[in-house]
Amino acid sequence: MREPRVVLCQLASVEKLYDAARTLQAAGFTALDFYSPYPLPGSDEVLKLRRSPVPAIAAVAGFTGVALAVLMQWWMNDVDYALNVGNRSAVPSPTWVPIMFELGVLLAGIAIFLGLLALFRFPQPYDPLFEVDAFRSATVDALWLSVKVEAGEVERVSSELRQLGASEVQLVPEGA
């Protein structure tokens, strides 16, 4: 069984990009992706992406931070090394609030960052796409589309993309 190949092409406008994607999807090619210098409105719907897990990651980490802050302050200042400050209520104490908030935010923020790295499989210093010299415009000013196809279908998909107005249609070199 041979690995699927990736066909890459450039399109002149967002409308053309979305049209090309819909045509390919109708023909059964769903492993699509767009590349653009800034986020494209509507790309999630065209690519039929599922909801991002990032909010859930942030929520779980944030509430873990809040819980850790409660446990830490209660155990350290009331159990392991009890401090009586002005005989005020020890458990629960309003003085816990600032650190509950700070630790919640800290853990949520770090989790978002690490979560994004994990979702993107970053750092990724090499990608076969980087072998395509013209593809460097994807982060500068051009819109690109990639589609995974079986080796036998490369020609057919390439010519179809050309008909849809794509330029720079090319096969990405196989994983070097």
Next chain:
Amino acid sequence: MTPEAAAAATKGPLAEAPLILGHPTDRQLNDELLAPIFDPNANWKKAVGVAAAGTGLLAVGVVVTIARGIGMWGNNIPVGWGYGIINFVWWIGIGHAGTLISAILLLFQQKWRTSINRFAEAMTIFAVMQAGLFPLIHTGRPWFAIYWLFPYPNTMGIWPNFKSPLIWDVFAVSTYFTISLLFWFVGLVPDLAALRDSAKSKVHRIAYGIFALGWKGSSRHWQHYRIGYLILAALSTPLVLSVHSIVSFDFAVAQLPGWHTTIFPPYFVAGAVFSGFAMVLTLMIPARAVLHFEKVVTVRHLENMAKVMLVTGLIVSYGYGMENFMAWYGGSAYEAFLFFRTRTTGPYAPIYWTLIFCNVLVPQTFWFKKLRTNLAWLWIASILVNVGMWSERFVIIVVSLHRDFLPSSWGIYAPTWVDWSIYVGTLSFFSLLFLLFLRFVPSVAVAEVKELNHELHHQAGGHA
């Protein structure tokens, strides 16, 4: 008159000035905004030399402090908190504008934030770094500060006191620094990739390629990226409000007249935003001219910042008014003495009146559009505001401490050369970091400006 100015003039005085001048293409924006990196200014090295020499003062000050002890500073009883804490509060206040611009204005969908957010975030990070230095070295023996400040299991079997605002401060400032840094870096990744891909030399490609982490602008990535960035902004918004509130608790929970007041948290936050925007203007006005960013950092941006300074300046003035009102209405003889005698006519009265002039009177000039759009005045006013905010912290700390309840324990505080060299050193170190940032990092969020450019173009009826 340029075509844009002519178009604005025909629309009448209430029409908004454009956020991006001309109709640049993505490639033009890319090349213009990244130009300072590939084609540095000839005077950059000289400026770095000056800043690095000044940073030497910081090194001298820190070494002397650690080798000889805190006795080298001017603090003494009754003024136990001198320059160390004044400068800490001043710097951390300056560090508030970045997050405000990036996070709060992002959530409110204020499009004008786009070309100044990167700049302001960098300023935040560098200012918080300076701020963090002071509490660390003011402990005298920073290597012990670890068990005083951070809860780690140590051989003495003791833990920090979590009921103290000083510990909250440690958590607040370190969280603020970490989150600001992550927010900044996440925002930078697409621009680092653009740098990698527009670089001509192999060294640039490899160096920026490492920091871009492999970003390709994939829509599957943008989906997670956008939501992640938005949540980071949503987290930073209450965070930025919490940091200076907690800093103000350091004072407000004490019984000292001048510190013991409930108005401190909001009044500190407004003051922080006030000084932070002032610092952004101080840095931005010369930088946009030197780096030729006038097309994306327009006079409208600078004017909006002046408006924010007017509002926060009014809040701060209200704070001063309310403090004085409570000192009169509260009936505490000690508080009345501090507010109506010591501050206004005491040995540090000139600093108090400087504060009133800079923080209350100077921002009133921003009512006038002529002055808001006069860059020379804006720049001078922004510096005056930061002089005023520094004076405010001096008044709060030194003036309140130097005459406490018993006249027998009054004393006078004066900073030593070590205090001065650390303070000037942090100013230089801040400038040094900023110069490095301008030289090596895209100082305007290129991807966001491109996105805004398309949105504006689209609204104007053009085709994206």
